[in-house]
Structure formats: structure tokens, C-alpha cells
Amino acid sequence: AKAQGKNQYIFFDDSLKHALDRRLLLENELRTAVEDDELVVYYQSKMNILTHECVGYEALVRWNHPSLGLISPGEFIPIAEETGEIKAVGAYVLNAAIKQNKKWQDEGFGYFPVSVNVSAEQFNQFDFVDQVKKMLKRHQLTPKYLELEITESIMQDVETVLPVIQAFKAMGIQLSLDDFGTGYSSLYILKELPVDTIKIDQSFVRTINDPRSESIVKTIIDIGTNLGMQVIAEGIETFEHLEHLKAKGCIFGQGYYYSRPVPVEKVKKCMS
Numbered sequence: 001a002k003a004q005g006k007n008q009y010i011f012f013d014d015s016l017k018h019a020l021d022r023r024l025l026l027e028n029e030l031r032t033a034v035e036d037d038e039l040v041v042y043y044q045s046k047m048n049i050l051t052h053e054c055v056g057y058e059a060l061v062r063w064n065h066p067s068l069g070l071i072s073p074g075e076f077i078p079i080a081e082e083t084g085e086i087k088a089v090g091a092y093v094l095n096a097a098i099k100q101n102k103k104w105q106d107e108g109f110g111y112f113p114v115s116v117n118v119s120a121e122q123f124n125q126f127d128f129v130d131q132v133k134k135m136l137k138r139h140q141l142t143p144k145y146l147e148l149e150i151t152e153s154i155m156q157d158v159e160t161v162l163p164v165i166q167a168f169k170a171m172g173i174q175l176s177l178d179d180f181g182t183g184y185s186s187l188y189i190l191k192e193l194p195v196d197t198i199k200i201d202q203s204f205v206r207t208i209n210d211p212r213s214e215s216i217v218k219t220i221i222d223i224g225t226n227l228g229m230q231v232i233a234e235g236i237e238t239f240e241h242l243e244h245l246k247a248k249g250c251i252f253g254q255g256y257y258y259s260r261p262v263p264v265e266k267v268k269k270c271m272s
């Protein structure tokens with residue numbers, strides 16, 4: 001038991017302690033990240049994979065920490081969700097994306113929707129719809145050019161979320177279901193929510209050579225199409241992925257094959 005205790009101590013002393021230190025540091029500093037203007041919104045284009053035209057952009061936030069450098073959302077968004085800071089972070093990203101999309105339109109860049117990832121916790125704010133309405137009004141952006149990307153996790157609190165989603169739909173905002181196939185109640189959510197677009201999770205695209213993944217991808221495309229929804233494949237990295245998806249009847253896609261998420265200055269003109 002002693003030896004085990006010692007091992008645990010060593011383990012705790014090294015990697016776990018570092019992980020906890022970093023986590024606590026991020027948790028603390030996240031509180032002022034928005035007001036200190038440390039968040040940066042990157043954009044990744046969404047493509048029509050048949051015509052190679054850009055059809056929209058997804059906003060993806062990064063945290064440019066003064067000493068730690070660029071921190072990925074995969075690391076700090078879960079912390080923000082736990083601490084409640086996601087409300088400020090989410091509002092920042094929504095406002096930035098709305099403002100930027102209007103700017104692109106004014107610059108003759110093209111008319112296309114910008115997609116913003118929204119966490120389940122953001123839907124619990126009593127004034128969430130009002131916040132978004134005010135942002136659209138402030139920046140004079142037509143609601144159909146805003147798309148909200150939600151995940152299946154919002155079904156955990158469907159009673160709270162459903163009226164909010166219906167209010168967004170009534171305004172003309174688009175709704176996209178992210179990471180489709182990775183959560184639970186996938187089909188139930190399609191039945192219950194007014195979803196416009198399904199995003200095939202990148203784990204299926206990455207392994208599309210595998211016959212099972214291939215069948216799943218094909219099935220998701222068919223379900224979406226039959227329900228009158230748009231289907232977009234995430235994580236297209238290679239020409240091979242692209243060809244597989246085309247053969248399955250996929251029309252829209254997104255991934256490093258086309259472009260990584262980039263800061264505003266590096267976004268290429270959308271041809272629409």
C-alpha cells in the first residue's frame with residue numbers, strides 16, 4: 001500500500017499537478033479574458049464540394065493569453081462552461097461574428113451566413129434571445145445570415161432550450177446540429193428541433209475508408225436529405241475524403257483540405 005501511495009504521490013507531483021495548476025490558472029484568468037480583449041475569432045470556410053464555392057464561414061474562438069500564447073477552445077471552452085464564463089465568452093464571439101459578417105457584406109465580400117457555436121449553458125440565460133436580437137440590430141445584420149451551431153448535449157435540458165430555439169427560428173436565424181452522430185438521442189433531436197443543417201462529425205469522415213463509417217455517413221446524408229435538411233461533412237482533410245463524400249451524395253463540406261480556421265485578415269473572399 002505504501003509503494004502504491006508513493007507512486008501516486010510521484011504521479012500527482014508531476015503531470016497531474018501541472019495539469020491542475022494550468023487548469024486553475026486558466027480558470028482564474030478566463031474571468032478577465034473578455035474585458036482584457038484576449039479572445040480572437042478565427043473563421044473557417046464552408047464549401048460546396050461540387051462547385052468548390054464558399055457558402056459560409058464558421059467562427060471559432062481562440063484565447064490569446066499574454067504569457068501562455070494561443071489556447072485552443074477545446075481546452076478553455078469546457079472550463080468556461082463549468083465556471084459560467086461561457087456567457088461572456090459566447091456573447092463576445094456572437095457579437096464579433098455578427099459584426100464581421102456585416103462588414104464583409106458592406107465590403108462587397110458576399111452574402112453568406114456566419115455560424116457561431118453555442119453551448120447549452122448559454123440557452124439558460126433568460127435574456128439570450130434578446131441579447132442576440134440586440135446584436136443583430138446594432139450591426140444591422142439580417143437574421144438569416146446568422147447560424148447557430150448546437151450539439152446534442154442541449155437535449156439534456158430540452159424544456160428550457162426548445163422555446164429559445166423556437167424564438168430564434170421565428171426570427172429567421174438558422175440552426176445547425178454539430179458533431180452529429182456522436183451524442184445521444186440523435187434522431188429524437190431531429191424530430192423535435194427545427195434544424196436546418198446537420199454536420200457529420202469529423203470522426204466519421206476521418207475513417208470513411210472503414211465500411212462502417214462509410215455506411216454511417218451515407219445514412220446521415222440520406223436522413224438529412226429526406227428531412228429536407230442540408231448536410232455538411234466536417235474534417236475533410238484529403239482529396240480521398242472528398243471523393244468518398246461526393247460519391248455518397250454529399251454536397252457541403254469543411255476541413256483543412258480547403259482551409260484551416262484563420263484570423264480575419266487571412267480569410268479569402270467568399271464567391272457568392
Ligand code: C2E
Binds near residue numbers: 044059060073090235
Ligand atoms: P467544432 O465546432 O466541432 O469545430 C470543428 C473543430 O475541428 C475546430 O477545432 C476546427 O478547427 C477543427 N477542424 C476543422 N477542419 C478540420 C480538419 O480538416 N481536420 C481536423 N483534424 N480538424 C479540423 P477548434 O477550432 O479547436 O474548436 C474545437 C471546438 O471548440 C469546436 O468544435 C467547438 O465545439 C468549440 N468551440 C470553438 N469556438 C467556440 C465558441 O465560440 N463557442 C463555443 N461554445 N464553442 C466553441
Ligand code: CA
Binds near residue numbers: 029032033
Ligand atoms: Ca487577464
Ligand code: CA
Binds near residue numbers: 058117178
Ligand atoms: Ca461547430
Ligand code: CA
Binds near residue numbers: 179201202
Ligand atoms: Ca463539429
